[in-house]
Amino acid sequence: MSSTEDTRQRLLKAARRLFAERGYDGASVRAITRAAGSNVAAVGYHFGSKEALYKEVIRAMDDPLAERIVALSRDEDTPVRQRIRILLQEVFQHLWDNPDQTRFMVELRLYRTEWLADLAQILAPITEALIRLVQQGQSEGTIRAGDPLLLAMSLMSQPVYFMLVTRKIPQGILPVEPSTEAGRAVYLDHMVDFALAGLAPTAGVAHGRGS
Amino acid sequence: MSSTEDTRQRLLKAARRLFAERGYDGASVRAITRAAGSNVAAVGYHFGSKEALYKEVIRAMDDPLAERIVALSRDEDTPVRQRIRILLQEVFQHLWDNPDQTRFMVELRLYRTEWLADLAQILAPITEALIRLVQQGQSEGTIRAGDPLLLAMSLMSQPVYFMLVTRKIPQGILPVEPSTEAGRAVYLDHMVDFALAGLAPTAGVAHGRGS
Numbered sequence: 001m002s003s004t005e006d007t008r009q010r011l012l013k014a015a016r017r018l019f020a021e022r023g024y025d026g027a028s029v030r031a032i033t034r035a036a037g038s039n040v041a042a043v044g045y046h047f048g049s050k051e052a053l054y055k056e057v058i059r060a061m062d063d064p065l066a067e068r069i070v071a072l073s074r075d076e077d078t079p080v081r082q083r084i085r086i087l088l089q090e091v092f093q094h095l096w097d098n099p100d101q102t103r104f105m106v107e108l109r110l111y112r113t114e115w116l117a118d119l120a121q122i123l124a125p126i127t128e129a130l131i132r133l134v135q136q137g138q139s140e141g142t143i144r145a146g147d148p149l150l151l152a153m154s155l156m157s158q159p160v161y162f163m164l165v166t167r168k169i170p171q172g173i174l175p176v177e178p179s180t181e182a183g184r185a186v187y188l189d190h191m192v193d194f195a196l197a198g199l200a201p202t203a204g205v206a207h208g209r210g211s
Numbered sequence: 212m213s214s215t216e217d218t219r220q221r222l223l224k225a226a227r228r229l230f231a232e233r234g235y236d237g238a239s240v241r242a243i244t245r246a247a248g249s250n251v252a253a254v255g256y257h258f259g260s261k262e263a264l265y266k267e268v269i270r271a272m273d274d275p276l277a278e279r280i281v282a283l284s285r286d287e288d289t290p291v292r293q294r295i296r297i298l299l300q301e302v303f304q305h306l307w308d309n310p311d312q313t314r315f316m317v318e319l320r321l322y323r324t325e326w327l328a329d330l331a332q333i334l335a336p337i338t339e340a341l342i343r344l345v346q347q348g349q350s351e352g353t354i355r356a357g358d359p360l361l362l363a364m365s366l367m368s369q370p371v372y373f374m375l376v377t378r379k380i381p382q383g384i385l386p387v388e389p390s391t392e393a394g395r396a397v398y399l400d401h402m403v404d405f406a407l408a409g410l411a412p413t414a415g416v417a418h419g420r421g422s
Contacts, residue, residue, distance in 0.1 A: 106317050106321060110314050110317060116380050146401070147386045150386060150387075150398070151405075153373065154402070157369060158365065158368060161364070161365075162368070164317070164321075165320065167320070168320070168324035170328045170331070173328070174360070175358045175361060187361070190365070194365040195409065
């Protein structure tokens with residue numbers, strides 16, 4: 001890695017941490033460059049502005065998940081309902097392992113609504129892949145008719161909502177503790193059941209998982 | 212209304228606005244009492260502390276919705292699936308009309324995790340009512356077997372997630388604009404279809420995992 005590329009990566013890493021901890025306004029360019037061990041002008045040089053850096057942090061954080069979702073949407077040899085199980089598992093685990101991602105998403109949607117067009121653009125590969133996956137299910141008859149984006153949104157609602165409402169909840173309140181992998185598996189099974197039933201062509205069609 | 216009660220209400224109103232705009236740390240007791248036109252000691256006198264005031268704001272904001280959900284859970288003459296439609300409609304409309312409520316919920320869940328036990332207590336009437344409603348559906352055979360709280364969470368995920376991801380999105384990105392009542396009706400119909408299908412018993416086949 002060249003030293004220039006190295007500085008860019010250190011800035012992204014420091015910015016991700018500080019924006020997540022303090023929010024956009026709370027994290028100054030000075031604090032970010034100091035944490036990255038770089039010159040205060042480095043943000044301007046590498047990204048153009050603090051705002052552009054913030055959006056780049058979101059894009060970089062989003063990329064690994066986007067790549068997996070796009071790959072799933074193209075894996076046409078695997079039945080759609082099986083790919084949906086994999087999708088929910090990966091999204092839930094990703095959000096669980098990267099709690100700061102939810103903070104960024106929520107900060108943008110609640111407080112930075114002027115940037116939502118940029119966010120939609122950053123998320124476009126995921127959105128398009130989800131629509132493609134739903135449309136494949138509609139073609140093969142395993143997903144009911146309806147607007148593919150609305151159906152995709154209901155699908156994604158499961159891991160996002162469960163992450164938001166189960167993470168950090170004190171013991172004894174939830175029916176299952178999600179802090180262990182075994183506990184999260186119970187939530188995952190539930191989400192998959194609920195989402196597949198919600199998407200199924202006819203309400204009430206059996207969707208047992210065998211065994 | 213006595214003058215003491217009036218001061219209390221003015222403090223709650225000012226605190227709700229300032230906490231929503233600036234977050235818990237950003238809204239000082241001084242700013243809140245100034246906005247309420249009261250003495251700086253009034254927060255201590257009426258609520259005991261800033262933290263207690265914050266929690267009281269959440270309780271007061273939550274009460275009207277809690278009341279409606281509890282009433283729905285007791286209206287046993289109306290079929291459960293019909294009450295679920297009413298529930299989703301009221302929750303979605305309530306969140307739409309009170310966007311600051313989502314800010315408080317999200318701030319608590321992401322940044323004030325030490326207060327989540329208090330939040331769970333404030334939300335207990337809603338949680339219990341939702342569990343009761345799901346159990347009634349399970350008794351009458353219109354909701355599938357499964358942990359009632361997990362099923363209730365998937366139900367609530369719909370209005371919360373759709374509120375979070377559709378509000379303020381620039382025109383031309385969503386398939387339907389949610390900013391009009393007619394647009395929101397499309398989202399509501401979708402959520403109701405998805406949730407009712409997700410909760411439905413499987414046709415003729417016992418679903419249960421452990422069975």
